[in-house]
Amino acid sequence: MSSSTGLPNRVIPVLALAAFVSVWLLNLGVVQPNRIVAGTGYGLFGATGWLGAGIVSSLLCVVVVLAAKPIRNRFWVLALLLTAALMSLPLLLEVFALRKLPADSAYARIGIGAGFWCLAFFLALMLLETLSQLKASRRLQLSVVLLVAAGWWLCAAREGLSSLSLIREYANRADQFSQALTAHLSLSLGAVSISAVLAFGLALAMVRRERLRRPLLGLVSFMQTIPSLALFGLLIAPLGALSAAFPALQALGIRGIGWAPALLALIAYSLLPMVRNTYVALMEVPEPVVDAGRGMGMSERQVFLQVKLPLALPVIMEGVRITTIQAIGLTAVAALIGAGGFGTFIFQGLGQAAMDLVLLGALPTVFLALAADALLSALKFQETSR
Amino acid sequence: MIELKGVTRRFGEAVAVDNIDLTIETGEVCVLVGSSGCGKSTTLRMINRLLPRTSGEILVDGEDINKADPEALRLNMGYAIQSTGLFPHWTVARNIGVVPTLLKWPVQKRDERVTELLALLGLDPETDARKYPHQLSGGQAQRVGVARALAGDPNILLMDEPFGALDAITRENLQQEMLRIQRQLNKTTVFVTHDIDEALKLASRIAVMDQGRIIQHDTPEAILRRPASAFVENLIGKGDRGLKLLALRTVSDLMERHPEPRHSEPGSDSLNESDSLRIALSMMLWTNTEKLPVLDATGAEVGIINREQLMKVGA
Numbered sequence: 133m134s135s136s137t138g139l140p141n142r143v144i145p146v147l148a149l150a151a152f153v154s155v156w157l158l159n160l161g162v163v164q165p166n167r168i169v170a171g172t173g174y175g176l177f178g179a180t181g182w183l184g185a186g187i188v189s190s191l192l193c194v195v196v197v198l199a200a201k202p203i204r205n206r207f208w209v210l211a212l213l214l215t216a217a218l219m220s221l222p223l224l225l226e227v228f229a230l231r232k233l234p235a236d237s238a239y240a241r242i243g244i245g246a247g248f249w250c251l252a253f254f255l256a257l258m259l260l261e262t263l264s265q266l267k268a269s270r271r272l273q274l275s276v277v278l279l280v281a282a283g284w285w286l287c288a289a290r291e292g293l294s295s296l297s298l299i300r301e302y303a304n305r306a307d308q309f310s311q312a313l314t315a316h317l318s319l320s321l322g323a324v325s326i327s328a329v330l331a332f333g334l335a336l337a338m339v340r341r342e343r344l345r346r347p348l349l350g351l352v353s354f355m356q357t358i359p360s361l362a363l364f365g366l367l368i369a370p371l372g373a374l375s376a377a378f379p380a381l382q383a384l385g386i387r388g389i390g391w392a393p394a395l396l397a398l399i400a401y402s403l404l405p406m407v408r409n410t411y412v413a414l415m416e417v418p419e420p421v422v423d424a425g426r427g428m429g430m431s432e433r434q435v436f437l438q439v440k441l442p443l444a445l446p447v448i449m450e451g452v453r454i455t456t457i458q459a460i461g462l463t464a465v466a467a468l469i470g471a472g473g474f475g476t477f478i479f480q481g482l483g484q485a486a487m488d489l490v491l492l493g494a495l496p497t498v499f500l501a502l503a504a505d506a507l508l509s510a511l512k513f514q515e516t517s518r
Numbered sequence: 519m520i521e522l523k524g525v526t527r528r529f530g531e532a533v534a535v536d537n538i539d540l541t542i543e544t545g546e547v548c549v550l551v552g553s554s555g556c557g558k559s560t561t562l563r564m565i566n567r568l569l570p571r572t573s574g575e576i577l578v579d580g581e582d583i584n585k586a587d588p589e590a591l592r593l594n595m596g597y598a599i600q601s602t603g604l605f606p607h608w609t610v611a612r613n614i615g616v617v618p619t620l621l622k623w624p625v626q627k628r629d630e631r632v633t634e635l636l637a638l639l640g641l642d643p644e645t646d647a648r649k650y651p652h653q654l655s656g657g658q659a660q661r662v663g664v665a666r667a668l669a670g671d672p673n674i675l676l677m678d679e680p681f682g683a684l685d686a687i688t689r690e691n692l693q694q695e696m697l698r699i700q701r702q703l704n705k706t707t708v709f710v711t712h713d714i715d716e717a718l719k720l721a722s723r724i725a726v727m728d729q730g731r732i733i734q735h736d737t738p739e740a741i742l743r744r745p746a747s748a749f750v751e752n753l754i755g756k757g758d759r760g761l762k763l764l765a766l767r768t769v770s771d772l773m774e775r776h777p778e779p780r781h782s783e784p785g786s787d788s789l790n791e792s793d794s795l796r797i798a799l800s801m802m803l804w805t806n807t808e809k810l811p812v813l814d815a816t817g818a819e820v821g822i823i824n825r826e827q828l829m830k831v832g833a
Contacts, residue, residue: 424603427568427676428616428666429593442607 143261144199144210148192151254155188159245161228164297166239167486173245179228188224188251191217195258207265214259215276219283221252226292233295241297243488274506297488298495305477305492312493315472316500319391320459323398328452330399331406338407339414348407356404360462363400364469367393394471398462402455409451413444453508460501464493474500519544520565520674520706525574527560534560536730537574542723547700547707549717551753552727558710561727562678565708566595578674593621596667596705600679602659604651610636610662611647617670635665638699657688661695668703675707681716693719714753718742718762726750738766764795764831771795772831773812773821782811782819789813789823799828 160179164171177185195213198206225244234240263273293299302309334352338345358366372388375381386392417440425435467475474493481489520542527535535557542548550558563569565576567588576583583591596617604613611632618628636643639661651659660680667675681689693716700707700720711717717724718738725735726749734746742763745751754762770791782788788811789798801810802825809824 418601418603418606420599420601420603421605423568424597424599425605427566427592427597427599427603429589429591429620429670430616431589434620439605 140202141199141261141265144258145196147254147258147261148196148199151251151258152189152192154250154254155247158247158250160247160251161225161232161245162243163232163234164241164243165234165237167241167297167300167488168484171243174228174232176247179232180224181227181231184224184227207262210262211259211266211268211276214255214262215279218252218255218259218280220287221248221255222284222287222293224248225296226287226290229292229295241295241300243297244491270510274510277506298491301477301486301489301492308476309492312472312474312476313496315391316460316463316474316497319394319398319466319471319473320456320463320500323395323402323463324452324456324459326395327399327402327406327455331403331410331451332448334403334407335410335414338411345411349411352404352407355400360397360401360465361468363397364393364466367396368469371396389470391471393469394463394466398459398466401462402459405454405458406448406451409454410444410448413447413451414440416447417443449508449511453505456504456508457501460497460504464497519577519579520708521575521577521580522561522565523575523577525561525564525576526572527557527564527569528572533730535564535571538727538730538732540725540732540735542706542708544706545704546722547709547720549709549711549721549724550727551711551714551717551724553712556727557730558727559678562676562708562710565674566592566597566676589620593617593670594672594674596670596672596675598660598663598667598675598677598680600682602651602663604659604662604666606651608650609647610641610649610651610654613651613662614665614669616666617672621670631669631671635669638668639665640695641665655688656684657692660684660688660692664692664696664699668699668705673706675705675709677707677709679711680709682711682713689716696720714755715762718754718766726753739763742766761796761799764799764828767795767831769793769795769798769812769823770821772827773823775821776819779814779818779820782813782817786811788819791815791820795828795831798823799825802828 155176158175159173160176162171162173176188180188191213195210198210198213203209225242225248229242233242259276263276266272268276287293288296288299294303334348338348355363368388371386371393375387421439421443422435425439426432430438463471463473464475464478467473467479474497477493478490478497479493481487481491481493520540522538522540524537524539525535526533526537538557538561540548540561550561552558560569564571565578565583567583578591604610605616608616611629614632614635615628618631623631632647633643636647641647641658641661646654646658646662651662654662660683663680664677667677681692684692697720709717709720718741721738723735723737724741726733726741726746728749734741734750736744741750742754742759745754768791769789772795773791787801787805787807789801791812791814798810802808808826809822811819812821812823814820
């Protein structure tokens, strides 16, 4: 246990206070007569009554007391308490739906209000602070995240939340949703893997030939500076012309719009971080180590595979991680040129002023990016602790 | 035997090594000594072809090294460098086993060799073998570097300032280890250093280099007694030349041996057989005596050494 456990923690009470204020001042949820009309907002007390308001408020008070008093093992208690609270948070919405949803209207639904998001956000920050006070291992952090995700999943599957606007939107588009997931993943991961191979080759060329370094780095940096929307648009004309000239390409699905220009643009954006990281990683292998390898009698190939590559791998993987997160986010924009993916929901929702449809696109995108981050960080962690 | 005949190395216009001739006999330790930039490391790195030579010939046991495959050549030459060059992602055991692995030795033979070398270099085969280089002290890392150079049982050992980055005490210890190991193994060794005391201590013969040329190539004693030029004289230091000469020989070379070992008085001032004459003189100065008894490893008095004999050594 860290030595700071005896001292009063200042971060958690501040966060708890912020959570308390925002959950009381902002709307916890909204009742909408249908998916487009703005609807009526309800605060914490209005939405969940004495019971809900009491539980939330007293939870925050207990958290403040625990953080301030030097009680033994208080951070473990806090971690348990906050994890449980986050896991069961959607139950608040269920209570809200039970109390306020008009029973006679087939189109009525409930939306999630700013108060709910703020509460979730501050609870998550407090949990983060608690875990860092506990110096939690990566495994523990990951299991907490999985627990919370499982809790939300179970809540979402319950009958009581079927009137939630987000879930309604999902239910209407379950097929499209899984299509979007496939399209999003294959586009972003495909682009990352192709550009990883390309970047590796380019970085190797730069290591071998010093003359290539400046022009190649210049080119990939330049591509990074083109605004993403512009690049997606710019590719429409040349690809359209290509597929018009060669019908065989059309049969493959390569047209001015769709996945082909999106993939090309994503690859172009992924190149810079990958090329730069791979190049720097390979160049920063200490010279004496390489010299010793050669002097021992290793061939150039053995020096590369047994010495340079393993030593460069953590930094190369860091490049892959950054690129993957970036590509998952950019793929959402690629929906504009008909590439599919979760961006489709975002742009549809914006067009129809249906904010919950936007959320249906945005939330999974964020989740995918976070999952990729966690996964690749875990891989990198293993590599260095070996 | 290593022979360099008219070897030159240029870097662009600059001449790093200028037409040198050097013969290193089998089993001897040849130390290349000189200030930085004199071409000593370049010479060493041409012997295992890490640097190509511009002109001249380098022969190992009569064969031109350019005829051999460079990797095969290097596998038969142990190589240790100042910054150790240990592979940071491999354990000590795997680092030492690198050449046996490259030579495709059977696993068991390789593991036995690693254990043997750890013991030889005074490392613990149990605990140290599993450590990573960053967990070692500077001296330990350099021991591993030397063990790695010896692992493939090469005929030739190339060492490029291996102890240059160590503190004085650790360096002294490792020099002693080197002498002990060399007595056991008798490897043909080329050793590069800028430290003349290290050269005098370790060398069978010293090659003094300056500006890419070999100024003098001779035994330590001959270099001390008859420096070939003002440069060499300066390098060895005029003032304490006598003491350096004394340091080259041990007490057992000069003492009057008793016909039979005698019992020695415990606690009285005495010398060990393996101490250098320099230590003997220092001890006489300190205790202000003419004579000192000499003990062997078991503590029995085997002889006596007196000051007059010592004084004649320098003459």
